[in-house]
Structures are given as structure tokens and as C-alpha cells.
Amino acid sequence: MTDQNTRLGIWLMVGATFVFSVQDGISRHLAAEYNIYMVVMIRYWFFAAFVMAVASRAPGGLRAAVRSAHPRVQIFRGLLLAAEVCVMVQAFIVLGLVESHAVFTCYPLLVAALSGPVLGEKVGWRRWTAIGIGFAGMLxxxxxxxxxxxxxxxxxxxxxxxxxxxxxxxxxxxxxxAASVSFFWTGVSGAVIMTLVGIWFWEPMTLADWGWMGCLCLTAAGAHWLLIRAYEVAEASAIQPFAYLQLVFITLLGLTLFGETLRANVALGAVIVVGAGLFTLWRARKKGAAV
Incomplete structure (x- = not known):
């Protein structure tokens, strides 16, 4: 891996986090006006078309993308992510972008905490300490x-x-x-489940909001493309810390476009959580390098 590739990967990750932030801002706008299930369903239609287009151009085409050693787990992954998107968009409406993402930043700590019971991975005392500090930040x-x-x-x-x-x-x-297989199953299974749910909540949309919906679909596909490219050109451990910049971008969007406020406890807690998350990433990278 060259330094140039690592720098490119960092910039791609920064770009992905910015586009994901814009996507969340558009989601907040549309979900405030229309049913969340319908908004997520239409987004998934475009997402599914995008992953199928990517898979068709990859070696082996769609046949290779469909072949999975864990089809049931792949389907459950797609269902889980679709449900997570719906829950998070609901959080945008109830709490706003800033506070929702401040809480959501704890997910790397949850990954570290659950990696033992779910995957059988060993989590040392340093990472457990960081996890504890991170959850203190959550409080x-x-x-x-x-x-x-x-x-x-x-x-x-x-x-x-x-x-x-x-x-x-x-x-x-x-x-x-392969990653291409997981990407395919994520988009397609998510689109199927969201169609089964969202089609019952269809409601007419204004022409202007159809334009915003088009932007939502394009930003979703664009962000995922940037993310894929970032992981292609650089090691995940080197660029993953830059994903936390999404909290910065989201905060700027929330404060400037949606009139949200940043409470002192939210800012302090987010700093603690992000710091703990960065430490767990550093420990995981150091442990991986030692193997």
C-alpha cells in the first residue's frame, strides 16, 4: 500500500462522510413531510438498481454476486440494515440530526463490545476500558x-x-x-423487505420533493461508491477514524439549515465517545499489526 493510496483513501472517506451527511439531511427533510417507510423504500429501489449495476460489471457478473455461503445471514443483514435506516430517520425527526448522530457515534464501541460474544474475538482490558469510558460519554x-x-x-x-x-x-x-456478494445482498434484500412494507404507505409527492428524492437516491449511491473506492485503495484501519468527520458535517448541517442547537452536554459527551472510539480503532490496528 503506497502513501499516495492511503492519502487517496482518506480523501475518499472524507468525501463519503460528507455525502452521507447530505443524504441524512435530505432524509430528514423528506421524512418530515412523508411516511418514513415510503421514503426509505424509494431510496432502496435506487440502491438495489445501483448494486445490481455494480455486480453486473464485476468478474462473474450477477451469478457470482448471488452465490453466498450464508444466504440466510445475508438476507437477515439486509433486513437489519433496512430496519436500522428507518429507525435512524425516525430519530432525525424526533431528536434532530445533531443529537441523533452524537448518540449514534457509539456504534464502534458496540462493535468492539459485541465482537467477543458474536464472533469469538478477544477484547483486551484496554479496549474494555475505552468502551466503558465511551459509554460514560453516552450517559x-x-x-x-x-x-x-x-x-x-x-x-x-x-x-x-x-x-x-x-x-x-x-x-x-x-x-x-466476497465484499461484492455482501453488497449485492444488502441492496437487493433490503429493497424487497422495504417494498413489502413501504408500498402500503404510498402517498403523493410534490414535484419539488421528487427532485429531493432524486438527490437522496443519488447521494446514497454516490456515498456508497466513494466508500467502496476508499476501501479498495487503502487499509480500513488507516481510514476508518476519518468516518467520525460525519459528526462534524452533520452538526454544521443541523445548525445552519435546520435551526438545531448544540447543547454543552451533547458536545462534551460526543468528544468522549469519539475519543474512546478512536482508541479502540487504534488498539485493533496495533493488535492486527502484531499478528
Whole structure:
């Protein structure tokens, strides 16, 4: 891996996080006006078409993409991610972009904590300490036990748990399935389940919002393409920390476009969680290098 590739991977990851942030902002706008299931369903239609187009151009084409050693797990992964997207968009409506993403940043800590029982991986005391500190940061954000605490703050925490489980299952199937196979099953199975659910909530959309829906579909596909390219040209451990920039981009969007506020406890808690998450990534990378 060359330095140039690593730098390119970093820039691609930064680009992906920015486009994902824009995508979330559009999702917040559309879900405030229309049923969440319908919005996510249409997004998944385009996503499925995108992954099928990518798979058809890969070696072996669609036949290779369909072949999975774990089809049931792959289907469950797709269902889990689709449900996670719906839950997170609901969090955008209830809590706003800033606070939802501040809570959601704990998902790498959940991945580290669950990697033992789910994948049988060993988590050392240093990472367990970082996980504990990270969840202390979560308590700073959520403020349980005080008058201002809202149970709605648990919505993005549920989303983070679902996304962490999705990530662990992705690592599990990657032992025998190529990334292109997992990508294909994620898009197609998610589109099927969202169609079965979302079609019952169809409602007319204005021409202007169809334009926003088109932007949502394009940003979703574009962000995933940037992410794929980032992992193609650089090691995941080298570029993954830059994914936390999404919290910065989201905060700017929330404050400037949606009139949200950044409470002091949310900012402090997010710094603690991100710091703990970066430490777990560093420990995982150091442990991997030592093997």
C-alpha cells in the first residue's frame, strides 16, 4: 500500500462522510413531510438498481454476486440494515440530526463490545476500558435521571446497536463471501423487505420533493461508491477514524439549515465517545499489526 493510496483513501472517506451527511439531511427533510417507510423504500429501489449495476460489471457478473455461503445471514443483514435506516430517520425527526448522530457515534464501541460474544474475538482490558469510558460519554449525552431526559434519546441508541450487529454479521460472512456478494445482498434484500412494507404507505409527492428524492437516491449511491473506492485503495484501519468527520458535517448541517442547537452536554459527551472510539480503532490496528 503506497502513501499516495492511503492519502487517496482518506480523501475518499472524507468525501463519503460528507455525502452521507447530505443524504441524512435530505432524509430528514423528506421524512418530515412523508411516511418514513415510503421514503426509505424509494431510496432502496435506487440502491438495489445501483448494486445490481455494480455486480453486473464485476468478474462473474450477477451469478457470482448471488452465490453466498450464508444466504440466510445475508438476507437477515439486509433486513437489519433496512430496519436500522428507518429507525435512524425516525430519530432525525424526533431528536434532530445533531443529537441523533452524537448518540449514534457509539456504534464502534458496540462493535468492539459485541465482537467477543458474536464472533469469538478477544477484547483486551484496554479496549474494555475505552468502551466503558465511551459509554460514560453516552450517559453525559443522554443525561438519565434528570428532568430533561427524554426516552426518545434511546431511538438512535437502538439504531447504533442494530448497525453494530449489522457490521459484525458483515465481518462474519466476509470469512467466506466476497465484499461484492455482501453488497449485492444488502441492496437487493433490503429493497424487497422495504417494498413489502413501504408500498402500503404510498402517498403523493410534490414535484419539488421528487427532485429531493432524486438527490437522496443519488447521494446514497454516490456515498456508497466513494466508500467502496476508499476501501479498495487503502487499509480500513488507516481510514476508518476519518468516518467520525460525519459528526462534524452533520452538526454544521443541523445548525445552519435546520435551526438545531448544540447543547454543552451533547458536545462534551460526543468528544468522549469519539475519543474512546478512536482508541479502540487504534488498539485493533496495533493488535492486527502484531499478528
Amino acid at each position: 453525559v449525552i443522554l443525561q438519565p435521571g434528570v428532568a430533561v431526559f427524554s426516552p426518545a434519546a434511546l431511538i438512535p441508541l437502538v439504531s447504533a446497536f442494530m448497525f453494530a450487529l449489522y457490521g459484525l454479521l458483515t465481518r462474519y460472512v466476509s470469512r467466506s463471501d
